[in-house]
Amino acid sequence: MKILHRTNHAFLYSLLVSSILCLSGSFGSVNGEELPNASKVISLARDNSIILNHNLSVTNLLNNRFEHQSSKLIINGICTAAQVLAKGLHFGGTITFPVEAEETHWITQAFQELGKLRSQWKSMIQYLEGLRHLYGIGVEPDASEAFKWVRKSAEQGFEPAQNHLGLMYASGQGVEKNETEAVRWFLKAAENGDYAAQFNLAGMYKYGRGVEQNDNTAASWYGKSAAQGYPKAQFMLGLMYLSGEGVEENGYTAYEWIYEAAYQDYAPAQNILGLMFIDGDVLEQNYTEAYQWFLLAAEKGEAKGQFNLAMMYAEGRGVGKNHELAAKWYQQAANQNHMKAQYNLGGLYKKGLGVPQDDSLAAFWQLKAAKQGFADAQYNVGFYYSQGTGVPQDDELALKWFRKAADQKHYLAEYSMGIMNDFDQEDDEKLSKAAEWYRKSAKQGFAPAQSRLGALYYNGQGVEQNDKLALKWFRKAADQKHYLAQYYLGAMFEEGRGVEKDLNRAIEWYQKAADQGYEKAQKRLKEYNQE
CATH class of the missing domain: 1.25.40.10 (Tetratricopeptide repeat domain)
Known part of the structure; x- marks a missing residue:
């Protein structure tokens, strides 16, 4: 099952809430399928959307910030319903019958899924109540109270809640941290096909958290999640094929999975594809292709992609040499605390390449990288203090930073x-x-x-x-x-x-x-x- 792209996140989420609230209301019928009152659904969706947009980033919620899914039914059924409503309706409008045959098919399919949801309405409401307390929607944020509601929902077998409960145990959010218990809840949801839980369970096996480390089992669960179209799982499975961890090493299979994730706009995968085109081991070396993938990743805010794109501009590989654009992308990566970007940006300020020459800013960015443990930057900071370049001359600080770099055999x-x-x-x-x-x-x-x-x-x-x-x-x-x-x-x-x-x-x-x-x-x- 491919995962539909998530758009208009606040409206989709509020549509879910509103649809559940309307399930006990008046119904119409299309091809014999009961439908919630469409006008009421849309009206509530509009109001809830405004509230949700005001109180929290729903985008983070539905984009799996906490690696939970809103359920396959929500993603496919509710998103389908939203597509139908968006095609012929404005907020506050009504559905007019008869409708076109194609639209009838969409509506029927969507509300068939909503019908399936009715059997889980109680557990879904409990889960949503947990999220309301977690994110502070109309109440003060309270992770402990959120945990209670999420657990109630999980105990009734609602997979998204089970997965989320696993995350709460894994991170100690609202409950004492317990990775063994996290694995137990991930497993419950994963065995019932929850792709996010499968992904999270794979991670627990890969890194040996709450369970004995096992790359083979990790690869198996990543595979199950990846087969459902989850880009993060596709990416991780691709990396495992690339390194031969848990699966037989296979560069082309690695490329196929990483490409699948990149095609879904997963920025880390786009960055790795760029590196694969530079490396020329699995794929034919192609700097122009590498540049294009780095650009896609960089524009999505991926720090590693921004750094690699800056390198392409700095060295003139796959694109014309341009120190100004190199400095721009180094800056964006450096602002995200990318160590090597900070180091390289400091170098540009020192030499005045793409930016005005400025010893103080050179020292500033070198110091940022040095504090992250980058030996080259630590040496440079020591040298700046020894010479009084961009910073006051100070032999003690020079000795301190030289020693830090020297301890790393610089x-x-x-x-x-x-x-x-x-x-x-x-x-x-x-x-x-x-x-x-x-x-x-x-x-x-x-x-x-x-x-x-x-x-x-x-x-x-x-x-x-x-x-x-x-x-x-x-x-x-x-x-x-x-x-x-x-x-x-x-x-x-x-x-x-x-x-x-x-x-x-x-x-x-x-x-x-x-x-x-x-x-x-x-x-x-x-x-x-x-x-």
Whole structure:
């Protein structure tokens, strides 16, 4: 069963309430089917719609903010009824008979479903009463009171209430959190075909909440929900096929499910499709297609889609390079606390690309990303504080942020920690700390750290003097064309420290450093020529 797109949410929801209220009223007949008084239904729907629009976002309710469905009957039956009413009626109007054959079919089908709902009217009213207390419609919001009503409805077998009750247990809303109990209620609704409950139950198995973690069972329930057209389930099932979790890995099947969700305007799926077109593993690489999917996701407010779209504009992939539009989309993602978007936006302000150059805003956005734990941003913030760029100069704050990044093995931050402890050549304790940090960075292949560590071994500062270790680290840095390491290697060959004395090799290394403009090396070569 495909899920109908939800439009005019307040009216549809109020139509449900109004239809239930009218079920005991006067009835007409179309093809032998009893009908609620249509004029009364529409009048109540109009009034309730106004009330609902004023008191809460019904859009959030019907768009599964809490992963509950208003029931298959409500979605298909009530939405069908709404379509009929919308086709030939204005608010406050009446149905005129006879009607066209096609319209008769729609009306008959819709109110057949409403007839089925009559047997559940009590549990539905209880559920709606629970929602009224939960969202504060005409009363003060009270989650505990809402829980009582939702539970009453759930105990009578109303699947949407069972699913919602599971959510309340899972989140501790109006009741003490109990994930085992949440699974029990999700299962009741899921076994009766509630697609949202099937989705929620799958999530409990996937993440091991209230039940033993089991990807196979998770995939099975996602599959049941996905088969009913639920885009979130289709998306999750696609991801599981993509990674081979709980199902045999199958890129094309993954694409089919993700596409189904994307086609229903599910923004996370649209974003992933964009990434699949960039990756070129499952699908043929196509930057233009990727751009189009990112744009769809971004326009729906999907932060990841906004970030990826900004990247496309920044790099000119699939669309012309445009730093202004890159900045626009980075900004929108950054406003949603997207860490990398904040970092990249800070970079644009630092360079003045697409936005006016502004060190203060550069530091502001870097700090936002740094507080989320992004090591590159933490390093940049440390550097800004060390230099007084966009923020007041502050060595303590610089050290704080360098340390945070260094603890994540950020090689530049490790090197900077070494520098911060390397100012006083007479303080052996600090020089020892400097050597520790230089060593961490040097092991990651950073030539300046390798060269500085070599110098500490060469001079016996902060470490025991050791020519062989000095030579080792100087060689590693010199192989990366680090001029200072090249100079020191020249000195070691000249002096015969750690190697046999060799003036030709010494001159060779001095020349390499001199060619890079290092004045001490140039001066030493002149002295050789004079000799």
